[in-house]
Amino acid sequence: MLFKLSYKNIKRSIKDYEIYFLTLLFGVSIFYIFNSIETQAVTLDISNNMMQIIKIMSQVLSGISVFVSIILGCLIVYASRFLMKRRKREFGIYMTLGMSKKQISSLLFVETVIIGLVSLGIGLLVGIFGSYLVSGIVANLFKADMTRFTFVFSEKACAKTCLYFGIIYIVVAMFQMFIIRKSKLIDLISANKKGESKKNKNMLCCVIVFILAVVTLGIAYYLAIEKTFGNVNGDKMLLLAIFLGCLGTFLLFWSISGMVLKILINHKELYYRKLNSFTFRQVSSQINTNVVSMSVICILLFITICLLATGFSIKRNLDESLEKQTPVDYQMIISNDKSDYDLEDVQKKLDSYLSGNEMDKYKVKSHNFLRGLKGKSAGDLKWLEGDNQSITTLIYEYIFPVSEYNEYLRYSKKKTCELKDNEFMIYSTYVQKDINNQILEHNRHLRFQGNNFDYDLVCNSKTVNEDQDFLGPDAMKNGYIVVPDNVYKTLEKNAKNTGNLTMYGNKEISIQQIFDNEEFKKNEASDFYKVNVTNILSNSESTLDSSKVEQGLVHDFQEEIIGKDKLEAIKNENKNTKAENDIALVQEATGLNIYYINKKEVVDNSVGIGAMSVFIALYLGIIFMLSSAVLLSLKNLSESVDNTERYRMLKKIGAENKLINASLAKQIGIFFFAPFAVAVIHTIFGMKFAMYILKSMDQKINLPSVIVAIIVIIVFYSAYYLITYLQSLNIIKTDENKR
Amino acid sequence: MNPILKVDKIEKYYGSKSNLTKAIDNISFQVEKEEFVAIMGASGSGKTTLLNVISTIDKVTSGNIYLNGEDITKFKGKKLDEIRRKELGFIFQDFNLLDTLTAYENIAVACSINKIPARQIQTMIEEIAQKLGIKEILQKFPYQLSGGQKQRVAAARAIITKPLLILADEPTGALDSKAATMLLRQMKYLNEEEKATIMMVTHDAFSASYASRVIFIKDGKIFHEILRGDDKRKVFFDKIINVISLLGGDVSDAL
Numbered sequence: 004m005l006f007k008l009s010y011k012n013i014k015r016s017i018k019d020y021e022i023y024f025l026t027l028l029f030g031v032s033i034f035y036i037f038n039s040i041e042t043q044a045v046t047l048d049i050s051n052n053m054m055q056i057i058k059i060m061s062q063v064l065s066g067i068s069v070f071v072s073i074i075l076g077c078l079i080v081y082a083s084r085f086l087m088k089r090r091k092r093e094f095g096i097y098m099t100l101g102m103s104k105k106q107i108s109s110l111l112f113v114e115t116v117i118i119g120l121v122s123l124g125i126g127l128l129v130g131i132f133g134s135y136l137v138s139g140i141v142a143n144l145f146k147a148d149m150t151r152f153t154f155v156f157s158e159k160a161c162a163k164t165c166l167y168f169g170i171i172y173i174v175v176a177m178f179q180m181f182i183i184r185k186s187k188l189i190d191l192i193s194a195n196k197k198g199e200s201k202k203n204k205n206m207l208c209c210v211i212v213f214i215l216a217v218v219t220l221g222i223a224y225y226l227a228i229e230k231t232f233g234n235v236n237g238d239k240m241l242l243l244a245i246f247l248g249c250l251g252t253f254l255l256f257w258s259i260s261g262m263v264l265k266i267l268i269n270h271k272e273l274y275y276r277k278l279n280s281f282t283f284r285q286v287s288s289q290i291n292t293n294v295v296s297m298s299v300i301c302i303l304l305f306i307t308i309c310l311l312a313t314g315f316s317i318k319r320n321l322d323e324s325l326e327k328q329t330p331v332d333y334q335m336i337i338s339n340d341k342s343d344y345d346l347e348d349v350q351k352k353l354d355s356y357l358s359g360n361e362m363d364k365y366k367v368k369s370h371n372f373l374r375g376l377k378g379k380s381a382g383d384l385k386w387l388e389g390d391n392q393s394i395t396t397l398i399y400e401y402i403f404p405v406s407e408y409n410e411y412l413r414y415s416k417k418k419t420c421e422l423k424d425n426e427f428m429i430y431s432t433y434v435q436k437d438i439n440n441q442i443l444e445h446n447r448h449l450r451f452q453g454n455n456f457d458y459d460l461v462c463n464s465k466t467v468n469e470d471q472d473f474l475g476p477d478a479m480k481n482g483y484i485v486v487p488d489n490v491y492k493t494l495e496k497n498a499k500n501t502g503n504l505t506m507y508g509n510k511e512i513s514i515q516q517i518f519d520n521e522e523f524k525k526n527e528a529s530d531f532y533k534v535n536v537t538n539i540l541s542n543s544e545s546t547l548d549s550s551k552v553e554q555g556l557v558h559d560f561q562e563e564i565i566g567k568d569k570l571e572a573i574k575n576e577n578k579n580t581k582a583e584n585d586i587a588l589v590q591e592a593t594g595l596n597i598y599y600i601n602k603k604e605v606v607d608n609s610v611g612i613g614a615m616s617v618f619i620a621l622y623l624g625i626i627f628m629l630s631s632a633v634l635l636s637l638k639n640l641s642e643s644v645d646n647t648e649r650y651r652m653l654k655k656i657g658a659e660n661k662l663i664n665a666s667l668a669k670q671i672g673i674f675f676f677a678p679f680a681v682a683v684i685h686t687i688f689g690m691k692f693a694m695y696i697l698k699s700m701d702q703k704i705n706l707p708s709v710i711v712a713i714i715v716i717i718v719f720y721s722a723y724y725l726i727t728y729l730q731s732l733n734i735i736k737t738d739e740n741k742r
Numbered sequence: 743m744n745p746i747l748k749v750d751k752i753e754k755y756y757g758s759k760s761n762l763t764k765a766i767d768n769i770s771f772q773v774e775k776e777e778f779v780a781i782m783g784a785s786g787s788g789k790t791t792l793l794n795v796i797s798t799i800d801k802v803t804s805g806n807i808y809l810n811g812e813d814i815t816k817f818k819g820k821k822l823d824e825i826r827r828k829e830l831g832f833i834f835q836d837f838n839l840l841d842t843l844t845a846y847e848n849i850a851v852a853c854s855i856n857k858i859p860a861r862q863i864q865t866m867i868e869e870i871a872q873k874l875g876i877k878e879i880l881q882k883f884p885y886q887l888s889g890g891q892k893q894r895v896a897a898a899r900a901i902i903t904k905p906l907l908i909l910a911d912e913p914t915g916a917l918d919s920k921a922a923t924m925l926l927r928q929m930k931y932l933n934e935e936e937k938a939t940i941m942m943v944t945h946d947a948f949s950a951s952y953a954s955r956v957i958f959i960k961d962g963k964i965f966h967e968i969l970r971g972d973d974k975r976k977v978f979f980d981k982i983i984n985v986i987s988l989l990g991g992d993v994s995d996a997l
Contacts, residue, residue, distance in 0.1 A: 275850050275860040284842040645841075652838040655799065656899070657827025658855050659820060 009113040016090070022636045023082045024122055027168075029629055030075045031126025035164045036134045037064050037622045039157035043138045052604065056611030057141075060618060065163075067619060071626050072167045076174060078630050083115075083175050085637050087182055091190070098188050108180045115179065119172040127164065131156060144614035209261040216254035223247035224688040228695075252681060253298040259677075260290035278658060278666040285649075285666075286673045293638055293674075300631040301678035305685040307627040308716055312686070313693050314620025315708035318613035320697075323705075335599045352564055401483035404491035420485070427460040428485040430468045439467045449484070458490050628716070632723055635675065639727055643734050650735045663735070668728055675724045683713070744811050746907055746939050747773040747796065752805030752815075754791055754962075765791040766802070767962035773907065773941055778933040780953035781943045782982070784989070788962040790911065793943045797830055797909050798822045810906055827855055831900030831908040835915035837892040839884045845895045846880040852899045870898045873936070874928055890921025894928065901932060908932075910942040914949050926952040947986060951979035958985055965989060 013020055041061035044054065094107055102110075134155070226244035264287040267274050274280050290297060337349055409419040422428060427449055431439050447462040486494075562570055650663055694704045754766040765788045773779050783789040794800035796807060798814055806813050809829055817825065832838070839848050846867060853863045871877040874894045884892055893913060900908050910929070914922035930952050932938040942953060950956045952975065958966040966985050970978045 271860040271864075275854050275863050277854055278851065280847045280854065281840060281843060281851055284840075284847065288842045649840055649842070652840060653851075653855075654823075655797075655826070655832055655834075655838065656852055656855065657823055657825075657830070659823045659827075662855065 006113055009110055009117060012093075012110075013114060013117060016086075020086065020118065022633060022640065023079075023086055024118060026078060026082055026629070026633045027118065027122035028126045028129065030079070030626075031123055031164055031168055032130035032133055033622070033625055033629070034068065034071065034075070034167065035127055035130030035157075035160050036137050037618070038068055038163050039130070039134050039155070039160035040064065040137065040141060040618070042155055042157035042160065043134055044141055052607045053611065056607065056615070060611065060615045063615060064618060064622060067622060068163075068167070071622065072171065074626055074630060076171045078633055079171055080175055080178050082633060082637060083179060084182070085641065087179060089641075091186075094183065094186070095188060104183050108183050111179045111183065112176050115172055115176045119168070123165065123168055127161060130164070141614070144610065144617060206261065206265050209258045209265070212254050213258035213262055216251050216258055219247050219254060220251035223251055227688060227692045248685065249298070249302060252301050252685075253294060255681065256290060256294045256297045256301070256677075260287040263287070278653070278662050281649075281653070282666045282669050285646075285670050289638075289642065289670070289674055290677070296634045296638055297674075297678050300634050301681045301685070303627045303631045304679055304682035304716070304720075305689060307624045307631075308682060308686045308712055309689045309693060310620045310627075311624045311712035311715060312690060312704070312709040313697065314616040314624075315712055316697065316705040317616040319705045319708050321609040321613040332602045333599065349564055402491065402494065403483060403485045404488045405485050406488050408485045422463060422485060422487055424487050424489070425458075425460055426463040426487070427490075428463055428468060430483050430485075436467050443467065458493070460486060460490065628719060631678075635723070635727065638674075639671075639731065643731065646731070647734055664732060667731055667735070671724065671728050671731060675720065675727070679720060686713075745772040745774050745808075746777075746810060747941070748808040749792075749796070750806045750808065752795065752802045752807060754788075754795060754800070755803045764962050766795070768805075769959070769962070769964055770805075771957060771964065771967075773939060776933065776937050776939055777955060778930065778940045778953045779942070780950040780956045781941065781959060782945060782947070782950050782956055782986075783959035783965075784945060787959045789943045789945075789959050792959065793909055793911055793941075796941070797832065798826055828903070829906045831903065831905035833893065833896050833900050833908065833910040833913045835912035837884070837889075837896045837916070839892055839896060839899075841884050844881050844883055845876065845887065845891075848884070848895055849880075849899045849902055852903055856903050858903075866902055867898075870902050873931075874898050888921065889917045890924055893917060893921070893925050897925070897928065897932070901936070901938060906939065908938055908940045910940060912944055912946075913942065914944070914946060922949065947979060947982045950982055951975050956982055956985075958989065960989055 038061075041057060044057045097107055097110075098104070134157075138155075223244045226240050226247065230240040230244075264283055267279075267283050274283065335353075337353070405420070405422045412419045420428065429439060429443075443462060443466060447465075449460045449462070565573075650667075653663055690704055690709060697704060749769060749771050751768055751770050752766055753764065753768055756763040756765055767788075769788075769792065781789050781792060791800065795802045798817070802815055806815050808814070809825065814822070814825055826832075839845075840851065843851065849867050849870070850863050853866065854860075858866070867880070868877070871880055874897060876891060876894050876898060879887060879891055879895075884895075887895065893916075897913075900910075913929070914925060917925060926949060929940060929942070933940050933954075940953075942949065944950055954970045956968050956970075957964060966988070968978075968981055968985060973981070
């Protein structure tokens with residue numbers, strides 16, 4: 004009996020349940036799709052390394068899924084609460100007929116179970132088919148071909164979806180029971196008599212709140228941009244900024260409707276034209292009664308835009324910088340930090356090793372350079388800044404002689420450069436670029452001073468170069484300088500254990516101040532080390548077997564220099580310590596730093612990170628868009644009844660359809676795009692913040708990506724606006740026909 | 743002189759062939775300029791249908807309705823909106839005020855729909871508000887007004903565009919007797935002093951006694967018609983009661 008009643012209830016109020024049901028359905032299918040990516044990927048032709056990345060990605064996604072399920076849970080509870088409100092009278096009638104609260108609760112429970120099961124079933128089906136689409140995206144992002152196209156069903160994702168949504172349904176059911184238990188019959192019965200107590204807001208109050216809102220938002224923006232980075236309390240500041248941002252948004256929507264209306268009323272020509280007075284009043288009252296949901300929609304949109312923009316940016320940046328970061332297939336870097344090995348010898352050994360191991364069929368080129376200012380990265384400088392020390396030295400890690408550098412440029416088919424005897428060139432990117440540019444503004448001198456030499460070089464450009472490349476990611480990040488050959492030779496001669504080799508950035512400001520700093524001394528700022536880099540470029544026909552090269556270049560070669568016995572001894576000695584890998588181990592023991600960059604690995608990682616950011620952005624973006632769409636729909640549904648009545652009145656007093664439609668379009672339009680406009684303003688500042696984060700990750704905001712993200716959202720949002728408008732129009736029309 | 747409204751042999755059927763309901767069964771009458779006509783009848787007599795077809799909200803099955811000489815049964819869509827906007831004014835039982843607008847704005851909407859320039863609107867509203875005694879409540883919202891005040895605002899909205907004919911559908915239906923009397927007096931004032939032509943549908947004899955002519959409808963047909971002439975309102979009221987008793991027991995609720 005109960006089941007039958009529940010079933011009929013759902014069937015009868017199918018229109019009301021439509022949104023609720025669709026929310027569940029989309030929630031389930033999106034949840035399934037993003038949790039089944041790992042299973043999807045197995046069927047694709049993907050390298051091991053890629054698979055590893057996909058595994059990490061699916062772990063990240065499943066972590067995010069917890070967050071997503073909380074959002075969906077809140078959304079579903081909100082939607083169900085909304086439906087309960089609409090059915091109050093119905094429950095009241097049941098109670099007058101003698102039904103107990105317990106029975107109504109179980110009736111609702113049965114309803115929830117029915118809807119839950121149906122939406123879960125259909126949602127999973129949609130998800131299974133939808134995951135095909137995602138397979139395509141996975142294949143595309145991971146650059147795999149999708150020749151084998153098989154039907155996949157992820158039991159794991161399915162079980163997970165059922166579990167998470169099961170919990171959500173239980174929460175919803177409990178929530179409903181709670182509401183029924185505390186409701187009174189009289190409230191239920193008279194629920195349909197709407198208490199019209201629309202308060203007219205005080206103008207002065209509105210203005211004050213508006214100013215307050217603007218100030219609050221201003222502080223939030225300021226905190227987010229200026230105070231979060233390089234600040235000890237950065238994370239607290241960020242939380243404060245988020246809180247103030249939400250508060251400001253709320254206050255803004257609270258105050259703005261009253262204010263704008265007041266201004267419009269005073270523009271009589273506009274206000275009393277067509278149905279404008281009606282339209283503005285409607286919008287104002289809608290905003291008044293929906294301040295919270297509008298603020299939430301605004302914030303959700305803001306997060307969505309930022310997520311998509313950042314995600315696309317990272318992806319694009321990675322794609323763009325990939326070639327730059329990996330000019331060669333393989334790069335081996337040997338730096339002689341503290342060891343007694345002579346780098347000349349090491350290099351000779353390497354050359355003979357390479358020619359003796361068929362490596363000569365590749366294009367191989369070795370370069371020598373110096374490495375200095377070890378450990379002086381942007382992070383350290385931040386710390387210095389915090390101590391009220393201004394930065395006075397240029398930041399770079401590597402020093403190249405100009406002849407060697409030009410040789411490399413020729414080798415990689417790039418334009419060579421020229422340098423006068425008293426000049427130097429500087430290359431750096433990201434954070435270092437900005438800092439170095441600031442320094443160059445004040446002082447373009449760089450001074451190398453030792454016991455028997457003193458070079459004062461001038462930078463040959465006004466700003467830092469950033470478009471050249473030499474090494475892999477490491478040098479790109481840390482920056483390097485190119486000096487005349489004779490300077491290099493002197494430096495090289497004095498490189499090892501030259502305690503008196505000092506670097507000067509600025510003659511006026513005493514650099515000694517910085518060098519006196521304990522922390523800076525620890526970093527051995529004045530030492531240079533010799534470094535050898537060997538670039539290997541494969542012929543176009545033959546692809547490099549990475550595992551073979553790795554084995555050869557690193558392990559065999561290590562053996563060659565250090566000696567088999569000694570290497571074994573080191574490894575045995577350190578069996579119990581947790582060094583990252585053999586390379587790190589050897590480096591620690593010998594002071595000889597050998598490491599390599601494998602283009603394929605870099606490419607895979609880069610693709611992986613790009614794909615990951617796109618997926619996370621898509622996952623959260625879709626969920627947030629869904630949430631704001633649902634909030635808007637519920638709001639629209641709740642007002643459709645009242646509004647229908649109003650439009651009928653207008654029609655009766657002779658308003659043309661054209662006028663009514665235009666008014667409706669304006670109303671919905673303002674309601675849709677007001678949060679969007681505020682969200683875009685938030686985004687401008689939010690992206691500034693994101694820029695700092697990306698910068699610290701060696702990324703930057705890619706303007707086209709931001710624009711693409713905004714366009715994507717505008718397209719979806721406008722489509723949704725159009726649907727809502729047509730739907731509302733339809734409600735009015737059908738009402739007319741019924742009469 | 744042409745009558746403002748001429749209803750000519752109209753019929754309105756509902757339902758299918760097998761189960762036909764004649765809501766209006768061959769009704770003809772005229773409303774002259776500056777007349778105050780009341781249509782009386784029990785619920786189900788067809789009086790609301792009659793009002794609906796005259797107000798162009800519904801369509802007749804056969805027959806013609808001439809408004810100021812124009813046959814409005816031939817018009818469609820936009821033209822009907824225009825007629826409702828320009829030639830007709832409405833007062834409804836449930837006021838039909840827009841709850842999001844102030845009294846002033848409710849009246850102003852009727853003007854804006856008629857494309858009256860904003861400059862004129864203010865003077866027009868002030869004038870009509872003075873006459874109907876609603877000047878003090880113009881800036882209030884409908885929920886702040888009593889039923890009588892709401893209905894007077896609705897009356898002001900109906901009259902402000904100076905329509906040919908004002909159609910009132912049970913205007914006193916939702917009012918207490920004091921508010922009803924006040925409203926009826928004002929309608930009479932509008933009719934006599936402002937020369938407004940009014941057609942009022944009611945089942946209340948007291949309301950009908952304010953009219954200058956009463957048409958009785960029963961089962962979709964005109965049953966009787968009485969003119970007030972020079973009678974006092976009390977006398978006219980008694981006459982109406984007499985007719986109602988003739989209409990039969992089933993309309994006893996008309997009192």
